[in-house]
Amino acid sequence: MYKILAADDEKDVVSLLKDYFEMNDYLVITACSGAEAIEKTALGPDIILLDVNMPDGDGLSVCRKIRGNVSCPILFLTARIEDCDKIAGFAAGGDDYIIKPFSIDELGARVSAHIRRDHRIKAQANVRYFGNVTIDYTGKTVSVGEEILDIAKKDFQIIELLSVNCGQVFDKERIYERIWGYDSQGDSSVIAEHIRRIRARLAKFDEEYHIETVWGMGYKWKR
Amino acid sequence: MYKILAADDEKDVVSLLKDYFEMNDYLVITACSGAEAIEKTALGPDIILLDVNMPDGDGLSVCRKIRGNVSCPILFLTARIEDCDKIAGFAAGGDDYIIKPFSIDELGARVSAHIRRDHRIKAQANVRYFGNVTIDYTGKTVSVGEEILDIAKKDFQIIELLSVNCGQVFDKERIYERIWGYDSQGDSSVIAEHIRRIRARLAKFDEEYHIETVWGMGYKWKR
């Protein structure tokens, strides 16, 4: 299930987008201001629909901050053709824009195309090596030396989150948000348990721990 | 404007790459041998396209020298599928490979994806250096030389507050407000104790004090 972050200050537009995409099995995160949009990038959307003219701050500075947080494609929504040049100048490789009023199906088609393209690109070159441990993000496997470990889905997701952002500390709430979804209310012991199992699996073949506890702050992946 | 270093002994390939990427607003640096490629890493490319089978020296030793010079992603070009394993074994985190013959647009897409990803990662790494002391605000670590110190949460928060606002004096109440929160009622000896522990940890490996007492006023971080 793909996550869409839809940011627009017009409530009508947001709710239209929400209804439409939820009907099509997307998970929709909404934001009604630039600031809110920037915050919610933390939830790791697969694509961002972004109105370029929101009241707080000028559009492009919001974009720039968002670009700093995520690498997913951004689809800019604009009511003014004049903005297109500015957008084009700003947009990164995978980005695109659409002019209001737009056909919702047209938007839907583009969204799905962009997500697929982005995932395809990201699916390439998708193994990393951490000492003895090899993680294949495409094949969803973790191996120590020649040995391929049995890693359950949630466990793999945690490994993925931490190892991709190697060295960065994630507290339990953050982990919960990213993997279970932002609205679930996390029990910290759930994560502790998953971490324990991951460590147990890794330790069986590798003396390295890889997931390090940072007391009071969370966990991080060590290479 | 991004810099690409394109290294291949086949002139045709090099000029194809040069034309294509210059058309797409990249600055292209070319090299026709391993030695030349190593030299030109000094120009600080954002990505390196590297043919693994160049005549001078074996491919991987060239790679290794390049890796020693730069931290940007390397995209290996290879004509032989057999090489892929070797490459995979050598490649660092952000690297990738593509097999000849390749679609130039596919290559273009990957190059742009890799550059963006690499820049994003580098922008995230949030470290500062104070003499011997390195503070990683993302990884929540403080190190003196090679030695990573154990710093507890509150201690780290104090270090963070002071070092980010290096040179500025914070009295104890201010520190309390910022770290414990406005409503908590601070005991000055609590902070004194934390400061003591921080100093003890730093002093173990570094003669520098870094946290300076300003009599009657508070504490400040000295670089």
Added chain:
DNA sequence: TATTATTATCAACTTTTTATCAACTTTTTT
């Protein structure tokens, strides 16, 4: 120099956070 206010140090103590385990529920596979 004596006095006072401020800061430093230490060790005992309390609280918070994490680890571990076993039982249980849910989901997936056979």
Added chain:
DNA sequence: AAAAAAGTTGATAAAAAGTTGATAATAATA
């Protein structure tokens, strides 16, 4: 439907962090 695997929960143990108060040391001031 049964079996197996994955995921969740709560109780308890263990570890680490945080706090406190008594006392010593230090700097500023009279």
